[in-house]
Amino acid sequence: MTLSSYTNEDKVLLAVDCIIFGFDSEELKLLLVKRGFEPEKGKWSLIGGFLKKEENLDIAAARVLHHLTGLHDIYMEQLYTHSKVDRDPADRTLSVAYYALIDIAKHDKELIKQNSAQWFPLKKAPELIFDHNEMVKRAMARLKRRALSKPIGFELLPEKFTMRQLQKLYEAILGKKLDKRNFISKFNSFDILIKLDEKDMSSSKKGAFLFKFDEEKYSRKVEDGFNFKI
Amino acid sequence: MTLSSYTNEDKVLLAVDCIIFGFDSEELKLLLVKRGFEPEKGKWSLIGGFLKKEENLDIAAARVLHHLTGLHDIYMEQLYTHSKVDRDPADRTLSVAYYALIDIAKHDKELIKQNSAQWFPLKKAPELIFDHNEMVKRAMARLKRRALSKPIGFELLPEKFTMRQLQKLYEAILGKKLDKRNFISKFNSFDILIKLDEKDMSSSKKGAFLFKFDEEKYSRKVEDGFNFKI
DNA sequence: TAAAAAAAGTGTTTATTAAACACTTAAAGA
DNA sequence: TCTTTAAGTGTTTAATAAACACTTTTTTTA
Incomplete structure (x- = not known):
């Protein structure tokens, strides 16, 4: 077989831009950078970079994110x-x-400062360059959809968390208040949390039990086709 | 503002490939072409083409589709x-x-023959080149998801159709049998069909009433945030 | 030291939606 | 006129979602 090459076709630059979500126990946040070069220098932007010849897109996105935050093995989705x-x-x-x-x-606070990046509450995020606002909107819609069908939220929480934090996170993602009892019994029906003997004392006098995500049980349930619809 | 240019970055070729679904009253079909050039000449492939400098992706995809089928204004989704x-x-x-x-x-049968294209029942489609099998798999998953949340199926049906055809279509998309009575009462609850005085006599002695999609009512319901979950 | 404050924790009832289910009708063809 | 074939039509039951309020624990303060 001869490998011809597509010599007469146009080539283009391909960028990846990352919508980075975080959660601070109260609200969803977005990590943005102040753009250091033209065009639109000085305006706020998603972090991005160009695809290199020897990379696929997932790798490029991971590289861009690592460069800004120092983090590896992060949940990302095209x-x-x-x-x-x-x-x-x-x-x-x-x-x-x-x-x-x-x-x-978890991220490297020094590194993000060096890169003139900053966390913004989603609702108070500044106008972004180019079509980045639209990207954020799409990301938000996808996150909402995912949250309703799989327990994606754990990526945004510390390893140990209280039921209240978990509920607050879902409320932030879905943009509405949830009933405490219904939320907990729903989540318990999934049976993918491990209740720890520790309590978190930071937010109440009584203290709230900490939980962690049971990855093993979760994987098994995914294999069995279990439906995590909230 | 000075517009700098990103001169040191790699450029790449960008193709669009189309997964073209059709429905023949019984099963879902896929329109494929026999590839006329190297590499992989003579193997089956999705139709595709390269993005041109002056186009966006939606336009490129529409161009590629039009070139093969002669059709305009087709429902497409990235x-x-x-x-x-x-x-x-x-x-x-x-x-x-x-x-x-x-x-x-509806498509131009001559044109697709000229392009050595052919319809295949989804289940009997041949192995495809490159990563095209994966593309089809993803498309199928998306179609399923969409069908469950909006009445997307009308794009695949003729203007006038029977309830039986509509149900068969959903069965083909979802890959399972549905209960006739439950299906009809569900769909009626959406209130977006117009029952015609005509009957289709081709599939039974009694004849089945034809319906058409009420686009206007549908748009109004979409605006009101109505949920078309099947 | 008793009362107030503040968040954690815990079940039941009701409403809504989904699923299961079978017979009658109309018309053509034998 | 009897048989055949697909169309058309509601009700009951099961499952899931939504609404709802009080008790517990511990610290702080009066």
Whole structure:
């Protein structure tokens, strides 16, 4: 077989942009950077970078995220490829949006400061460059959808968490208040949490039991086709 | 503001590949082409083409589809961007998968013959080149998901259809038998069908009433946030 | 040291939705 | 006129979702 090459076709620049979500026990946050180069220098932006020849997109997105936060092995998912012809005034560039869920306590605070990055509550995030606002909107919609069908939220929580934190997180993602008793009994029916003997004393006098996610039970249930619909 | 250009970054070829679904009253079908050039010449493939500098992806996908079928204004949706480094042995190429839903009766039969394209029942489709099998799998999953949350199926049916055809379509998409009475009462509860005075006599002696989709009512319900969950 | 405050924890009832189920009707063809 | 074939039509039961309020524990304060 002869390998011909597609010599007469147009080539384009391909960027990846990451919508990085965090959660601080109260609200969802977004990690943004102040752009250090033209065009749109000084404005807020998602973190991004260009795909290199020897990478696939997942690798490129992980590299970009690692570069900003120092974190490895982060939950990321490809969202959508944005291609409006004039989306970047500097050059014909397409961008593949990825979203990432990280435990807000874990990233390298020095590193993000060096990169002039900053956490913003989702509702108070500034206007972003190019089509980044649309990317965030899409990411939010996907996150909501995922949260309703699998227990994705654990990526955003510390290893040990209280039921209240878990509920607050779901409330933040879904954008509505949930009933405490219904939420807990729903979640208990999944049977994927381990109740610890420890209590978290930071938010009440009585203290609240800590739980952790039982990855093993979870994987088994996924294999069995269990439905985690909230 | 000075527009700098990203001069040192790698550029890549970007293809679009279309998963084209049709429905023939019995089963879902896929429109495939026999590839006329190397690499993998003579094997079956999704239809595809390269993104041109002056197009966005939606336009490119529509162009590719129109070129094969002669059809305009087809329901298409971007699915996923495939980026494995060696996915195309000829050149470093990424591909954005789109899926399309068309009324199998409408396309230009001559044109597809000229392009050595052919309809295959989904279950009897041949092995495809590159990562096209994976693309089809993803498309099928998306179609299933969409069918459960909005009445997407009308794109696959002729303008007038019987309730039986509609049910068969959903059965084909969801991959399971549905109860006739439950299906009809569910669909009636959406209140987006117009019952015509005509009957289709082709499949029974009694004849079955024809219906058509009420786009106007549907749009109003979408605006009101109505949930079309099957 | 008793009362107030503050969040944790815990079940039951009711409403809604989904699933299971079978006979009658209409018309053509033998 | 009897047989055949698919169309058409409601009700009952099961499962899931939603609504709902009081008790417990411990610290702080009067």
